[in-house]
Amino acid sequence: MRALAAVAIALSSCAEAVRTADSRAAEVYRRHEGRDGAFRRLATPRPGEWLYEFDEPGQTLEEYRAANPASAPVRTIRLRPFGSWPRAADPVLAAVSEHLEAFWGLRAGRAAALDAPPAWRRKSRPEQWDAARVLKGFPIESGSSEVAVLGATADDLGAGDLSFVFGLASAAGRAGVFSIARFGTPGLGPAEDPRLLRRALAVSSHETGHVLGLAHCVFYACAMNGSNTLEEADARPLPLCPECASKAAASALFLPAARLERLQAFYARVGLAAEAAAVRRIREARPAGIPKAGPSGP
Numbered sequence: 702m703r704a705l706a707a708v709a710i711a712l713s714s715c716a717e718a719v720r721t722a723d724s725r726a727a728e729v730y731r732r733h734e735g736r737d738g739a740f741r742r743l744a745t746p747r748p749g750e751w752l753y754e755f756d757e758p759g760q761t762l763e764e765y766r767a768a769n770p771a772s773a774p775v776r777t778i779r780l781r782p783f784g785s786w787p788r789a790a791d792p793v794l795a796a797v798s799e800h801l802e803a804f805w806g807l808r809a810g811r812a813a814a815l816d817a818p819p820a821w822r823r824k825s826r827p828e829q830w831d832a833a834r835v836l837k838g839f840p841i842e843s844g845s846s847e848v849a850v851l852g853a854t855a856d857d858l859g860a861g862d863l864s865f866v867f868g869l870a871s872a873a874g875r876a877g878v879f880s881i882a883r884f885g886t887p888g889l890g891p892a893e894d895p896r897l898l899r900r901a902l903a904v905s906s907h908e909t910g911h912v913l914g915l916a917h918c919v920f921y922a923c924a925m926n927g928s929n930t931l932e933e934a935d936a937r938p939l940p941l942c943p944e945c946a947s948k949a950a951a952s953a954l955f956l957p958a959a960r961l962e963r964l965q966a967f968y969a970r971v972g973l974a975a976e977a978a979a980v981r982r983i984r985e986a987r988p989a990g991i992p993k994a995g996p997s998g999p
């Protein structure tokens with residue numbers, strides 16, 4: 702989503718940097734060769750797309766591990782509504798919670814609504830919350846490093862120089878935030894408005910990925926791709942690519958089979974048939990010999 706990556710490494714545009722990026726991508730594709738048929742490699746970005754606007758290097762599994770020592774992994778996500786959150790959108794939040802559990806192998810649940818102070822609004826656009834300010838203001842109630850907070854609002858969000866953001870997250874702050882303001886009409890079911898639920902699932906799992914230390918993905922079409930527009934976000938798949946799944950699965954190069962099975966059943970139940978089919982293809986492409994379940998998340 703339109704958010705700052707938790708880990709940002711600026712690449713210069715010199716030829717040496719381009720060669721380095723190419724060799725990293727080649728290494729990632731080689732790792733998944735012969736079993737990545739269920740995934741689409743990213744093409745050269747076009748004007749207006751996220752990677753055209755932001756020259757990000759991505760993050761390999763090794764780089765993720767180096768940046769995120771496994772000493773204090775997040776195990777629980779608390780979903781906290783703030784600002785306006787209409788009752789009609791409650792089923793969306795319940796679905797987000799269930800999806801995060803299946804997607805990342807975490808515990809997730811709704812926490813009490815947060816009474817956000819007016820100081821968290823943007824000075825230049827007071828109708829928007831300042832997403833970075835919101836992240837700083839989230840209290841980590843338990844004091845436990847295993848708990849992270851994901852704020853949810855139906856108000857619009859902004860950040861920095863960007864006119865709006867769908868979400869923002871900070872791994873160091875163990876906090877993320879997302880907005881459904883631009884996603885459709887809360888309260889309409891999947892039959893009337895199938896877009897809102899899918900968009901909410903996409904942005905919440907993406908921002909949670911940043912909370913867990915994943916940077917934007919530049920290798921495959923993937924849940925961790927940055928998105929500059931709703932059109933670009935809608936074109937992204939919900940599932941993780943094999944490289945990002947390997948970060949989320951401790952020791953395996955794909956998500957553990959039980960989590961994929963749970964995700965497929967969830968997508969089918971909430972009416973996201975294309976997503977259920979995508980996860981089925983991933984399950985079929987899953988190589989033999991990969992352990993059925995990693996020791997633990999994230």
Ligand SMILES: [Zn+2]
Nearest residue numbers: 702704705927
């Ligand atoms: Zn992002």
Ligand SMILES: [Zn+2]
Nearest residue numbers: 918923942945
């Ligand atoms: Zn990825």
